[in-house]
Amino acid sequence: AQKITQTQPGMFVQEKEAVTLDCTYDTSDQSYGLFWYKQPSSGEMIFLIYQGSYDEQNATEGRYSLNFQKARKSANLVISASQLGDSAMYFCAMRAKAAGNKLTFGGGTRVLVKP
Amino acid sequence: GAVVSQHPSWVICKSGTSVKIECRSLDFQATTMFWYRQFPKQSLMLMATSNEGSKATYEQGVEKDKFLINHASLTLSTLTVTSAHPEDSSFYICSGHSDTNQPQHFGDGTRLSIL
Numbered sequence: 001a002q003k004i005t006q007t008q009p010g011m012f013v014q015e016k017e018a019v020t021l022d023c024t025y026d027t028s029d030q031s032y033g034l035f036w037y038k039q040p041s042s043g044e045m046i047f048l049i050y051q052g053s054y055d056e057q058n059a060t061e062g063r064y065s066l067n068f069q070k071a072r073k074s075a076n077l078v079i080s081a082s083q084l085g086d087s088a089m090y091f092c093a094m095r096a097k098a099a100g101n102k103l104t105f106g107g108g109t110r111v112l113v114k115p
Numbered sequence: 116g117a118v119v120s121q122h123p124s125w126v127i128c129k130s131g132t133s134v135k136i137e138c139r140s141l142d143f144q145a146t147t148m149f150w151y152r153q154f155p156k157q158s159l160m161l162m163a164t165s166n167e168g169s170k171a172t173y174e175q176g177v178e179k180d181k182f183l184i185n186h187a188s189l190t191l192s193t194l195t196v197t198s199a200h201p202e203d204s205s206f207y208i209c210s211g212h213s214d215t216n217q218p219q220h221f222g223d224g225t226r227l228s229i230l
Contacts, residue, residue, distance in 0.1 A: 035218055043206060045159075045221035091158060100172075101215045102149070105158045 002027050002099045004092050004106035012112050013082045020067070021077040021109045023092035032096035034075040035103070036066065039089040048090075051075055079111075087113045117143045121209055121222025129230055130201060136194045136225045138209035144189035145211030149219065150182070153206040165192050199229045 003026040013019040025034065036048040051059045051066045059066040067076040079086055092106040118141040126134055138148060147166050151159040163179075165171040165186035173179045181203075183195040192211070196203050208224040 033218075037221075043208070043224040043226070045208060045210070045224075047218050047220060050218055095215075095219075097215075100164070101147075102161055102164060103159075103210075103219055107158050 002029075002094055002096055002104040004094050004104050006092055006106035006109050008109045009107070010110040010112070012114055013079075013086075015084060015113055015115050016081055018078060018080045019082055019111060021079070021090050021092070021111070023075045023077065023106060025073050025075060025092075025094050027073075027094065027096050027098070029096035029098040032094055034066070034068070035093040035095065036064070036075075036077045037091045037093060038086075039091060039108075041088070045091075049077065082111075082113045084113050084115060087111060117211075117213075117217075117220040119145075119209065119211055119220045119222040121225060123225060124223060125226045125228075127228045127230065128199065131198055134196045134199055134227060136196075136207055136209070136227075138192045138194070138211070138222050140190045140211045140213075140220075143211075143213045143220075145192070146189065146213060147215075148186055148192040148209055148211040150184060150192075150194050151208045151210070153208060153224075155206075159208065162194075196227065199227070201229045203227065204229045 005024045032053045034051045038046040049061045049064045063080045065078045089108045093103045120139045150162045162177045163171045163173045171184035186192040210219040210221040212219045
C-alpha cells in the first residue's frame with residue numbers, strides 16, 4: 001500500500017523567508033513519482049514540482065525545490081523567498097505503478113505567509 | 116501548461132435531483148481521468164479512475180450507481196451525481212494526464228451544495 005505523510009498541519013512563515021514543508025512516503029514499488037501541488041482558497045490544484053524515483057538530481061522549479069532523500073523516503077518542498085500569494089494548502093502526492101499509477105495524497109500543510 | 120476545464124464551478128440544487136459535472140482537457144488528450152472528492156479541511160479522496168472508452172474503476176466504498184462516470188472521448192469525462200442528497204454536498208475535482216509519465220492536471224473543481 002502507498003502512504004504519504006505530512007506531519008505539519010499548518011505553518012506561519014515571514015514574507016521573503018524560506019519555508020520547508022515535510023513529506024514522507026511509504027511504498028514497496030521501485031518506480032514512483034513524487035509531486036507537490038498547491039491549493040489556494042479558491043480550490044484549484046496547481047502542479048508545482050515533480051521528482052522521479054530514479055532522478056539523481058533534486059528537482060527545482062523557480063522558487064520551489066524538492067529535497068529528495070530516497071533512503072529516508074522523504075520529499076520535502078522548499079519554498080524560497082516566500083510571497084503573500086504563497087499562502088495556501090500544499091499537498092504532497094505519490095504515484096506508483098504498483099498502485100495503478102493513481103495519485104495518493106498526504107493530508108496537506110496550510111501555509112500562511114505573514115507580511 | 117496543460118489545461119483542464121471543469122464545469123460548473125458551483126451548483127446548488129434540491130435534494131433528489133441529478134447533477135452532471137463535466138471535465139474537459141483543452142490542450143491534451145487525457146487517456147485517463149480521475150475524479151476526487153474533498154471535504155472541508157481534508158485531503159483529496161480518489162473516487163474513481165476512468166479510461167477513455169471503458170468502464171470506470173471505482174475506489175472501495177464509492178457507489179458506482181450513485182456516481183456515474185462516463186469517459187466517451189479523449190477530452191471529456193463526466194460525473195453525474197444521481198438523486199443527490201445533502202450528504203453528497205462536497206467539492207468535486209477532476210484531473211487528467213496524457214500518459215503515466217506526465218503529472219496529473221486538475222480542473223478548478225465544482226462546489227456542490229444539496230439543499
